[in-house]
Amino acid sequence: xxxxxxxxxxxxxxxxxxxxxxxxxxxxxxxxxxxxxxxxxxxxxxxxxxxxxxxxxxxxxxxxxxxxxxxxxxxxxxxxxxxxxxxxxxxxxxxxxxxxxxxxxxxxxxxxxxxxxxxxxxxxxxxxxxxxxxxxxxxxxxxxxxxxxxxxxxxxxxxxxxxxxxxxxxxxxxxxxxxxxxxxxxxxxxxxxxxxxxxxxxxxxxxxxxxxxxxxxxxxxxxxxxxxxxxxxxxxxxxxxxxxxxxxxxxxxxxxxxxxxxxxxxxxxxxxxxxxxxxxxxxxxxxxxxxxxxxxxxxxxxxxxxxxxxxxxxxxxxxxxxxxxxxxxxxxxxxxxxxxxxxxxxxxxxxxxxxxxxxxxxxxxxxxxxxxxxxxxxxxxxxxxxxxxxxxxxxxxxxxxxxxxxxxxxxxxxxxxxxxxxxxxxxxxxxxxxxxxxxxxxxxxxxxxxxxxxxxxxxxxxxxxxxxxxxxxxxxxxxxxxxxxxxxxxxxxxxxxxxxxxxxxxxxxxxxxxx
Numbered sequence: 001x002x003x004x005x006x007x008x009x010x011x012x013x014x015x016x017x018x019x020x021x022x023x024x025x026x027x028x029x030x031x032x033x034x035x036x037x038x039x040x041x042x043x044x045x046x047x048x049x050x051x052x053x054x055x056x057x058x059x060x061x062x063x064x065x066x067x068x069x070x071x072x073x074x075x076x077x078x079x080x081x082x083x084x085x086x087x088x089x090x091x092x093x094x095x096x097x098x099x100x101x102x103x104x105x106x107x108x109x110x111x112x113x114x115x116x117x118x119x120x121x122x123x124x125x126x127x128x129x130x131x132x133x134x135x136x137x138x139x140x141x142x143x144x145x146x147x148x149x150x151x152x153x154x155x156x157x158x159x160x161x162x163x164x165x166x167x168x169x170x171x172x173x174x175x176x177x178x179x180x181x182x183x184x185x186x187x188x189x190x191x192x193x194x195x196x197x198x199x200x201x202x203x204x205x206x207x208x209x210x211x212x213x214x215x216x217x218x219x220x221x222x223x224x225x226x227x228x229x230x231x232x233x234x235x236x237x238x239x240x241x242x243x244x245x246x247x248x249x250x251x252x253x254x255x256x257x258x259x260x261x262x263x264x265x266x267x268x269x270x271x272x273x274x275x276x277x278x279x280x281x282x283x284x285x286x287x288x289x290x291x292x293x294x295x296x297x298x299x300x301x302x303x304x305x306x307x308x309x310x311x312x313x314x315x316x317x318x319x320x321x322x323x324x325x326x327x328x329x330x331x332x333x334x335x336x337x338x339x340x341x342x343x344x345x346x347x348x349x350x351x352x353x354x355x356x357x358x359x360x361x362x363x364x365x366x367x368x369x370x371x372x373x374x375x376x377x378x379x380x381x382x383x384x385x386x387x388x389x390x391x392x393x394x395x396x397x398x399x400x401x402x403x404x405x406x407x408x409x410x411x412x413x414x415x416x417x418x419x420x421x422x423x424x425x426x427x428x429x430x431x432x433x434x435x436x437x438x439x440x441x442x443x444x445x446x447x448x449x450x451x452x453x454x455x456x457x458x459x460x461x462x463x464x465x466x467x468x469x470x471x472x473x474x475x476x477x478x479x480x481x482x483x484x485x486x487x488x489x490x491x492x493x494x495x496x497x498x499x500x501x502x503x504x505x506x507x508x509x510x511x512x513x514x515x
Contacts, residue, residue, distance in 0.1 A: 005069055006030040007196050008054070008085075008165055013063035015049050017409070021400065023049040024060070025220045031165070036187075036197045038207040038228065040240050041217035042442040043413025044399050047200045048090065050217070051167050054198070055087045056080040081107075086158035087167040090200075090412055090440055091349055092150050094157075096143035100136055101125045104157045128156055133182040144274045146299040155183070159190075166190075168199035170440050172206060184210055202442050204233040216240060241444040250292075250454060250476060260288040263462035264310075264431045269319030271305040271486075279305035281486040282319070287431060292453065292463040294477035294494075296470065298506050302486040303435070303466050304346065310433055310464075311343045312336045324430050337366060340430030342423045344437050346466065348412075352419040355408040359398070362407050363389045363422050370427065392421040397448060413441040417449075424452050432456065435466040450476060470499040484508055 009030040015023045023046045031037045041047045052058040054065070056074025065072050067083050074080045077087070094103050101121045110120040125138040134152040142150060151171075158166055166187075172180045187197060187210065201207055207214055208228060216224040216239045224239050231239075264287040271280035279302040287293050297303055308314035310321055312333040321328040323339050331339065345351035353362050364385055367373055372388070375381040389403045398410070398417045407415055420437055434453070438446045453476060457463055467473050473480050474494045481491045482505040490505050 005032070006066065007033045007035075007068060008198075009066040010050070010054060011064045011066065013050060013053055013060045015046070015053065015058065016061045019402075019405075021409075022220050024053070027063075027217070027220075027222050029215055029222070029225075031196050031198055033164075033196055034191055034194055035213065036191055036199070036211045038211035038214045039198065039200045039217065040202075040204075040207065040214055040236060042240055043417075043440075043445055044219075044411040045217040045240075045442075046220040047217055048169060048411065051087070051169060051198070051200065054080070055085060055167060078107075081161065081163075084162070084164035085167065086161050086163040086165070088151075088154045088158050088169060088171050090169040092154055094142045094150060094153060096141075098142060099138065100140050100142060100145075100153055101138040103142055103153055104128075104138075104160050106157075108161060124160070125156065128160055132156065132159060132186045146304050149300045151299075163195070165196045165198065168197065168201075170200055170202070172201070172203065180206070202440070202446070204236050204443070207236065208233060218242065237443050240442060250478075251458065260290060262286045263289050263324060264464065265320070265322040266306075266310065267320040267322070269306075269309060269316060269321065271302070271309045271314060271316055273305055279486055280309070283486070283488060285481060285488065287462045287464055289462055290457055290460050291479070292457050292465055292477045294473040294480040295464065295466045295483055296468075296473055296480055296502050296506055297483035299468065301483050301506075303483060306483075307343075307346070307433055307435055307466065311341065334366075334369070337426070338369070340428055342426045342429045342432045344419055344423045344432070344434045346435035346439075348416050348419050353407050353415060356406060358404045358406055359393070359410075359418055360385055360389045360403045362418055363392060363403075365422065367422070367426065372427075388425070392425055395425075396421040396452075397445070413445055416441050417445060420449055420452070424456065429456075429461060431462045431464065433464050433466075436468065437465075438467075438469065438472060446472075470502050473502075474499070482506055 011028055013024050013027045017023060027050060029050070039047050039050070049058065053060050056077045056079050065074065072083065095106070101118065104125050105121045110117045110124065112120065122138040129135055134156055136149050136152045136156070142153060145153070155171060172183060191197060211228045214226055214228050214236065215222060216236070218240070267284050269280060269283045270278060273279040283306065285293070295303060305314060309316050312328070312331060323336065323341060326339060328336050328339070349355060354365065364373060364380065368380060372384055373380055386403060392398070393401045393403060396417045398414050398421065407418060410418070416439065423432065437449050437453070441449070453463060465473065465477060477494050479491055480494055480497070480502065481488045482502060484506060492502065
């Protein structure tokens with residue numbers, strides 16, 4: 001391990017919050033110039049809190065920061081950026097109503113004749129977009145972009161600035177394997193030029209591929225600081241969760257047969273995006289009882305619009321959606337859920353939760369009319385709500401386990417568990433529309449969520465699974481449909497395909513036929 005002077009150092013960092021929660025406990029962390037250091041840990045282990053301290057977004061209760069050997073105090077992220085630190089956040093820090101180019105250059109806008117030069121901004125954004133292989137329309141409004149496209153904007157926003165240290169919080173959560181490889185090649189070239197990288201990732205293969213060193217946190221404390229090359233993925237996973245990882249496998253004997261009951265039908269469905277342009281082009285497919293049908297695709301190829309059309313969040317003018325033999329075309333969102341639909345949305349904070357409400361009230365969202373919660377026409381049975389919330393907290397291992405805690409106070413992964421628990425415990429569900437269920441969660445939580453999905457499939461439920469994680473699709477799905485430019489360009493049996501073929505299809509190559 002190198003003994004060169006540290007570029008950035010955290011000494012004795014402790015972060016305490018009201019209620020006795022200790023997110024970080026006496027943590028030391030340093031990175032050298034040109035090093036890639038990964039930060040691993042379970043959801044709630046304190047990784048994001050520590051990085052917020054590093055980026056000036058949070059003041060530690062105790063401890064000191066040193067930048068290039070000099071003690072510093074970052075009062076805000078602006079102070080950190082001024083020193084040469086950039087950060088790509090797991091939960092995006094973008095202005096939704098601004099265009100892509102405006103978000104990327106914000107704070108460092110090119111100026112001509114005393115005014116912001118938007119033409120030059122567009123040119124510079126296009127140039128760095130091409131240079132790093134992260135393509136996005138500079139004139140698109142951020143609010144109209146998919147989650148994956150917004151992630152690209154965040155990465156470009158950081159790379160646009162002249163920085164010495166780049167902090168990445170789950171940077172590849174919505175990228176294809178090919179895009180991830182391209183990003184890593186870019187990051188390696190930047191490291192070769194002197195850039196230092198600190199990154200959080202739950203994808204151990206990425207840690208092995210990119211990092212020189214890994215720091216492992218568990219329950220707010222540092223338990224390991226080790227060279228990556230000396231440890232296997234299994235050993236790293238065991239350090240994270242405190243036990244050897246388990247492998248969740250799909251029981252092939254329960255794979256849906258061609259004569260299985262059709263639960264969900266989408267027939268000749270076109271869907272427009274927010275700009276009134278075609279996002280889905282006359283799409284048709286069937287989802288069977290006891291089946292997980294995966295949908296693979298680069299973000300921005302119509303996934304969001306398709307999900308919203310099926311769940312009733314986006315209106316359509318033609319085509320048909322049928323659930324359990326009943327046409328859903330004119331049904332409201334509430335009526336579709338009452339008919340047996342459940343939905344895990346792709347963005348937990350924007351679409352799945354109200355952050356300033358407690359876990360109990362978030363668990364109730366969209367379920368207040370259910371028998372068991374509703375007490376007459378106007379009242380909620382609070383005792384029943386509290387009991388069922390506590391049961392879900394225990395079943396899905398949500399931490400901290402206090403049902404009265406505000407969801408905002410939970411880690412991103414535990415917020416995701418709240419959404420998954422609410423939707424997977426809906427009674428009488430026929431079809432689950434599931435989008436990126438394990439995004440930003442640790443290996444232990446991934447194992448638990450995968451187990452829950454397979455249990456519901458084995459009990460006869462139908463699951464439409466949208467995911468950017470090809471290993472996840474290959475492990476869980478009975479069929480995988482590839483979506484490209486609003487059309488299904490091929491359907492694959494996971495036993496007869498691999499990540500390379502699916503990745504090629506996702507980018508418009510190697511078009512296949514349905515099985």
